[in-house]
Amino acid sequence: MTLERWRHLTEWPLTAAAAVFLVAYAWEVIADLHGPQLFAAETVIWATWCVFLVDYAVCLVLAPHRWRWFYTHLFDLAIVVLPMLRPLRLLRLVTILAILQRSAGTAFRGRVLVYVAGAGSLLVFTAALAALDAERGAPHAHIETFPQAVWWAFETISTVGYGDYTPVTDVGRLVAVGLMIGGIATLGIVTATLASWIVDRVAQTEIDTRSATRGQIHDLSAQVAELKALLEKKSA
Amino acid sequence: MTLERWRHLTEWPLTAAAAVFLVAYAWEVIADLHGPQLFAAETVIWATWCVFLVDYAVCLVLAPHRWRWFYTHLFDLAIVVLPMLRPLRLLRLVTILAILQRSAGTAFRGRVLVYVAGAGSLLVFTAALAALDAERGAPHAHIETFPQAVWWAFETISTVGYGDYTPVTDVGRLVAVGLMIGGIATLGIVTATLASWIVDRVAQTEIDTRSATRGQIHDLSAQVAELKALLEKKSA
């Protein structure tokens, strides 16, 4: 079996595993589980983690140049190993974005905007989960409920930053930095797509204007020719 | 009667209804009405709502493919149904923007900037109204008067976010998220229009420079030709 074939076969199962993981993690964090429910959620989370671990190992074995694959896929390694730090496990969800990219139609600019909207929503949701998980129960913490965490995530990704809710733990602040970088990238992509669209529209308007001018000149010269013919007839 | 004809006929009445709704809603919220005045304002608001409901129903009946029209006009449905949540009724005002778009002249970039200025002002005004309506009277609320609400809306749309006034209710925060997204889009459109203008100006400068260079080369070769003619005369 080749690496390409394995990747093709496991694409949908891995995305499903990431979605299951997201649901279990959201349930655990939002409902602040205890006892058997916490055990169930944690079991699901560890099971999905095993799926990703197995996939990483199989890919490494199947790769033709193992060291080169290892060096060029350090991000995949990070997604598998970092789960020890609980909130960062959510990085695994980037695989869900691959689906968004596929279902966004064919026009490039429209696809970019759909992708940005999807990635932004997922980023806000997962960052709110991760921040809530890290902050809840910390001394002097402001972020104590899920609605507060979502509100804080929106404030941060839009770079408004009122300061009514701020993370106080190191993990919470790490999540915030990721969200800020996401905010800058989102702002940049939205601006760039609009710029590309406006540049095109202006160019189109100019071409239209030029064509119209050319058409008018054509009409005018035709009229002049007719006038000349009339005059010649008369003078003849 | 066709759908196009209905739309054409009802365009101005619907815009007028939206404007009347805005005035009545602003009066109710800013003056914090009670008794018979509140009843009058509410009557006007419900009357304009009926106008929009009737328009939606007629459009649905006149549409050739009803289900397709229903799916592609979910936003119109939202504008009609959401009014139950009071501040969101303001979404209906997007119809006013259609007029702005028409009266903004012909140059594309100028039109975009006028549209952004108009949409931004309307967004700040309606968001201030909606936030004031949601926040006033809530426990621990900071936004208690209309000038405070306008100041908060400017802070938010510009992504400055001092944090001296922040919404504390769920509806107020929903309004804030809408305003943040509006702020990002505004920033993006302003930047993109300026970028398009600067790219054009730079291209124009380069073309001018090139033309100037060509002109100088032309002059130079003419002078060389004259010199040669002079030399030939002398040698003859």
Added chain:
Amino acid sequence: MTLERWRHLTEWPLTAAAAVFLVAYAWEVIADLHGPQLFAAETVIWATWCVFLVDYAVCLVLAPHRWRWFYTHLFDLAIVVLPMLRPLRLLRLVTILAILQRSAGTAFRGRVLVYVAGAGSLLVFTAALAALDAERGAPHAHIETFPQAVWWAFETISTVGYGDYTPVTDVGRLVAVGLMIGGIATLGIVTATLASWIVDRVAQTEIDTRSATRGQIHDLSAQVAELKALLEKKSA
């Protein structure tokens, strides 16, 4: 005397009057003058105001189509009439920007960046003055000294908005809104100029690469021709 000739003659005196006004106003606000010094500063401020009033009246008289000139120069009227509101008198300083524009060299993009830097600095300085003038002495005001006002102006124009200093008076908040709009425009122009530069650089790199490729193909075909010639010689 024509309007153009008057404008040409008064350009430098008016700029000098604006600069004198700025210095007198800055002295009055920063030093928090009282008694005869305040009287001297106020005299200078009113004298420069008279200069602008006279210029406006003369322009209106000299204009060929007085009503049209009046309608198309409402901003000039605002600069002359608004001084009643003290901080807004600073709007008159936009005439200083005309000099910046002239001394900024010839390359369009460089000129834009110098202009933005100059306009941004002038905006921060005058906004700090105006906010300090409006806020100092107001109940619950945070902005009490000039360094605090400059720090607040930088926070606002960059849209950071910590919220450690915020305006509490209506005039102060009006100044802040102007500064926010200035911040958005500045951000937009900087981004747009960089975008124009990067687009050009990328296009240049591509042209260079293509030229290099063409050159290599040329060399290659020359070598092939030489080889062929050699082979023909041998076979002959």
Added chain:
Amino acid sequence: MTLERWRHLTEWPLTAAAAVFLVAYAWEVIADLHGPQLFAAETVIWATWCVFLVDYAVCLVLAPHRWRWFYTHLFDLAIVVLPMLRPLRLLRLVTILAILQRSAGTAFRGRVLVYVAGAGSLLVFTAALAALDAERGAPHAHIETFPQAVWWAFETISTVGYGDYTPVTDVGRLVAVGLMIGGIATLGIVTATLASWIVDRVAQTEIDTRSATRGQIHDLSAQVAELKALLEKKSA
């Protein structure tokens, strides 16, 4: 010895000196040194300063037009003289950026993004050091530890500005203004690079579409020709 040769020879030693300076300064500030350790760190810092002073003097002596070199290298003078103000000594580190620029590969856009990421990280790190050095021990200061300073620097460069940590000293606020300008420039460059990439991708998509259309027309005309040939055969 010429100036170019000196510059070429001293490039790597100067970069090493800047790196050593950064490590010594970071150690002194983060560990809040006292006694002999402070003396050791200060000795290293002054030694690297001497290296830069000697380099500046040699360059000035070797320059063919000394006054012109002096005027066009005022920034180098500032880096050498300003160290008297402790945190600004970090400006010397811009020499490290020259290396980043070199190691960032060949594709222009990729190089720009690597450069921005490197410059941004260095800016956050050095600004956190400088702000901590200026703020620690000041009355009413919020920034007291290095993690707090890094968190504050991220808040500021992203223009989020929660306001949970703000500088209160003049030097700290100067550092903040530098960081805000860095933030605006970073945002601008990221946006501009994305814009350039999207403009190219859209142009590419259009070219592809046009090529595809042309290919289909070619195929179609070939099929028509075949049909015609068939018909002619039959009729013959």
